[in-house]
Amino acid sequence: MAEERVTGEGSAVPAARAAPAAQDEMLFTFAQYDEQAAERTGYSDYSYWGSTLRVFLKNKVAVALLVIIVTLLAFTVIQPILPGQKSPTRIYTDPGTGIQLRNQTPNREYWFGTNSIGQDLWSRIWSGTRTSLLIGIFVGIWEVFFGIAVGALWGYVRQLDLAITEIYNIINNIPTTILLMLLTYIMRPSFQTMVIAMCATGWLGMARFVRNQIIIIRDREYNLASRCLGTPTARIIMKNLLPYLVSVIVLRMALAIPGTIGWEVFLTYIGLGLPLHIPSLGNLVNEGRQAMMSPSLRYQLIFPAAVLSVITISFYVMGNAFSDAADPRNHF
């Protein structure tokens, strides 16, 4: 504020002088050139990531969820090496009789109980979380890299515009549900199939968004100037255009995880999911669904569903909060 007044009065002086003599000269004084004040306007301690972090930390819910999710993630990673953990795929039998320990309700030995063939639900849930998160991470990374690459080329290189638009229209016009079903139906169920099928559909939204943004900012003056100076296209895209999109990129990365978990549950539900011997959240929910008709066995559905909901909700809220925070318009 102080600096502004200095310059403001400076420019007001000639006008005051030109005014009729009735003007009270005492109201106006000449502003002295103040080097320090000038310095202050030029300096800003604004740092992009610093402000992002500050805005993010203001969102209490998001921070709480961040803590939860970090704990949960750390736990899923270290869970297998903790002492006393059971194997997620071994079928446990009663040591005395040799009968499978089927449908044991939660107890001290099996914290979340056992399923219909005697596998330990606790370790299955964490193992399933690992699988599902891994799929989510793969798909998220692919979505960001491939989506941005295609989107950037699509928006920036005019010769490619028509061709990519046509390809996009074709893929986008088939409902995602059906495309996913077809792809998993054609390939045999496996981890790779899941990842490939979701990668094949996931990049579309990203590419389109990046393209639209790039078309908007591609011909702004600073880019024009860069081009006139002979900056290579790749460098313009990397340095001038993409930094605009950080908030969206982060958002899409974070949403890829609830998204893939949702699709995985869906594909498993219709019988095209991962093979049964790989525990995943989708498989667990589906197993739980088969047991839900008898009220005493509903824990088999409730536990996986609870873990799954915590994960998806946390990622969803956090992704949104972070992308709000990463948007420079929200920094002041």
Place this chain on the structure above:
Amino acid sequence: MTVFIVITVVFLLMRLLPFEGYFAESYDKLTPEQREAILRSIGVLDPWHVQLMRFYKDLLRGDLGTSIVYRPKVPIRDIIAVKIPYSLAFGLAAIVISLATGLVMGVWQARDKGRFWDKTWTGYIVFINAVPAAVYLLFIQIYVTQIARLPMLFDRDKPISWILPAISMSLGGIAGYAMWMRRYMVDELNKDYIRLARAKGMSSTAIMVKHVMRNAFVPMAQYLPTSVLLTISGSIYIESLYSIPGMGGLLVDAIQRQDNPLVQALVLIFSTLGIFGLFLGDVLMAIFDPRIKLEKQGGSR
């Protein structure tokens, strides 16, 4: 044109399907020679362009082929004709419910911005968007049927069993419309034309109806035809959970039993509907908003 390409692409993708899908239960019993004879007789071993031509000829006559496993030797047209009414009824009911509830909820949220109800409904929206539909639908089916004493499965003759499927089907839509409406309202209420209307002394109901709602309808018009048309495809979860004999369950059944011609026909129908929906949406949008023109305009971007 796009329809044509999509149909061709889907048809060619279908050629990659495992051959087991062309046999009923008998796959393991047949010798390789017999299998080949059967495949030849349905013509799947022909070169792909021959198959494609034949497929289009059949399609023009309205013939979608016959089912192999699901209901052997029955034309697919007859199978789906019985199922479409169910999906249509539930789908339309769900759209009506979700539009009515969702829009009201969105307006409510925007008016209550930052306070209790806004936060509550935002929580609901986040929950619906983040948690996979299968999970919350399952819990609704288990617990709501228990608490409200509603029947668990769909029964054609008992109207009371129609309620829950229709409501659970509209949950996602409600969240979508509410979220969209809220954001739209919050953005729009700060615009100059609304301020002017308010300054003129227009009542806020009149502003809502005459200005905001009318503008809000334009982007919605783009998606409405697609969602109406795609109700035919039914809801996969709802229909299989409540065992409603509709189209959504049919596709799942067809896939699980590997009935290739049926899968193919359904996929074609659904994707064609989707494309027509988008097209209708564009047209509708242009009708409602005179500023939008369908022809591509020249000039530089």
